[in-house]
Amino acid sequence: MAGLLSTAATAQPASAPGAPAPVLAPDLATFRALFQDMVETDTSITTGSCTLLADKVEAHLRGAGFGDAEIFRFAVPEAPKEGGIVVTLPGTSKTLKPMLLLGHLDVVVAKREDWTRDPYKLIEENGYFYGRGTADMKAMDAIWVDMLARFRKEGTKLPRTIKLALTCGEETSTAFNGARWLAQNKPDLISAEFALNEGGGGRTDGKGTVVVQNLHVGEKVVANFRIEATNPGGHSSAPVKDNAIYELSDAMVKLREFDFPVMLNDTTRAFFSQAGKARGDEMGKAMEAIAANPGDKAAEALLNTDKSFHSMLRTTCVATLVSAGHANNALPQRATANVNCRIFPGVAIEDVRKDLERVIADPRMTVTLADDRGPPGTPPPLDPKIVGPAQKLAAKYYPKAPLVPFLSTGATDGIYLSAIGIPSYGPPGVVGDPDGNGTHGLNERIGVQGVYTARSMLTELVKAYASK
Known part of the structure; x- marks a missing residue:
């Protein structure tokens, strides 16, 4: 990414297609290889395995010197491929509470036929790393793992104990969620004064210049609603205007035109x-x-x-799935849509359901809560102990881009931490473009130089937090 090369002295410009790969410093080459292995390990819910990637993370950290007493593996029998790992780097202080680094290993499903490039290959092209999970959130996962490995290899002694939890299930509401499981079953294992998680980062102008850095301090509540039209149906040779598919379509158009x-x-x-x-x-x-x-x-x-x-x-609500009809030659008896809502903090889920009923304004339709992702996230305080070091390093790495508090419009596993009293923050570091970098979509990517800079920045930030 042009404009970022001066921020990390060890990083080299990304290669263009067909150009020889840049020569990286040994420690950066090790990090890149780790990142590549993580991206190229499919961890989607349909064809992948988080457990396999957790195996690789464990091997990497054992190679750095971590032993049995510092590594905890977990999975449940009904979801053997959705396992995770918790690693502890003990601190020297007997009074400072630990800090927790959190990351999810799973990714949204990607189909090769839809992508320009193989989604499960790390491809470096035109200043970007392409591949499923590069932006969400394997770059940050790799930074956390690489950081702890370097601390152990280099013999770094820090006052505060650092814990790392890499889990599965963040991307799929119906999957086993490792962060929720840890919060409910092993709260002492992940107990911490605060956590660093995804959701922060920063934003470029789309041309390579970072214009703002973010400190994630809250997020929306996720809920899915089932919108349904039912009808007696009948033979398709004698159609009537009273049609469940048409009614559902009319409702979705009303929703499309509505803004909360x-x-x-x-x-x-x-x-x-x-x-x-x-x-x-x-x-x-x-x-x-x-x-x-x-x-x-x-x-x-x-x-x-x-x-x-x-x-x-x-608050936003959008149709994400539809299902209708039961035969090619029959009038539909049922038509349903899933509407995914991201609810502004403090707004009740039931109030949103009532708003959807009001917008649709059709007594023939039903609006029911299908599921919600979990406890409402409690925005953490803007603690000077968290904000101060982040501001200092933000000014060092991107002096022209202010650090500002940020409300995530997505969802993170931080809600499960806040439910047990661990405030979760998304630090500045990995920056993205205004178009979202293909996250959850096609041709996901993240800037090469931005990743290398984030590695340096987050290492300094964790050291600062672990030293006070």
Whole structure:
């Protein structure tokens, strides 16, 4: 990524297609090989195995000197491929509470026929690493594993104990979730004063320049609703307008045209105000305006053209799955859609269900809660002990990009930690582009130089947290 080369002295420019691979320093080459192995180990719910990748992580850390007393493996009989690993690097202090590094090993399913490149091969091209999981979140996983391995090999002694938990199930609501299992069954094993997790990072302008860095301090609540139309059906040779598929289609069009109202909390107000001021362009002015006045319709209209800003400003609900009919020559008796909602902190799930009923406004339709992901995430405090070191290193690595608090519009396993009293933060580090880098979609990618810079930055940050 152009514009980032000066931020990490050990990193080399990424190679273009057909060009010879750059020569990396030995420690960076080791990290890249680890990252490649992680990406090329399929950990999707359908064709992959988190347990296999946890095996590889264990072997890597044992090779660095970790022993039986420091490694804990777990899985459940009904989900043998969804196992995880917890590793402990003991600290020297008897008073400082541990810190926890959290990451998920699983990835969203990727089909080779849909991708330009093989999704389960790490391909370095045009300044990016391509492959499923490169952005979400195997780059960060590799950084955590590489970091602990280097600390052990180098004999690094830190006051605070560092724990690492790599789990499965974050990407699939119906799967065994390792973070939830640990929180419910092994809370003492992962007990910590705070955790570092995904969700932070930063954002470029799409051209290689980092414009903002993020400290993740909260997230939305995830819930799925089942929208259903039923009908007596009949023979397709005698069609009627009263058709379950048509009714469901009408409901989905209404949902498509609906926006939940703008909402702000302390985190998002600070984000839009500070990040907007740093930008200085028309979008930045709109960000500042919405922070000052959530009712500014002109500012909202411009912000809505950016999908991440649109989502951060409100609850969102979107159709993700549909199913209808029972035969080619019969009128449908049932048509259903799954609507996935990301609910703004503090809004009740039942209130969102009622809003969907109101928007659809069709008594023939039913709206029921299908599932929710777990306990509502409690936004952690903006603790100076967390914010201070992050601000210092953010200024060192990307001095022109301010560090601002950030509300994740996605979902992380941090909610299971907050439920047992461990505040979870997403630190700055791995940066992404405005288009989302293909996360959960096609041709997922992450900037090569950004990954190498994040490795250096997060190593310093963890050392800072573990030293106080």
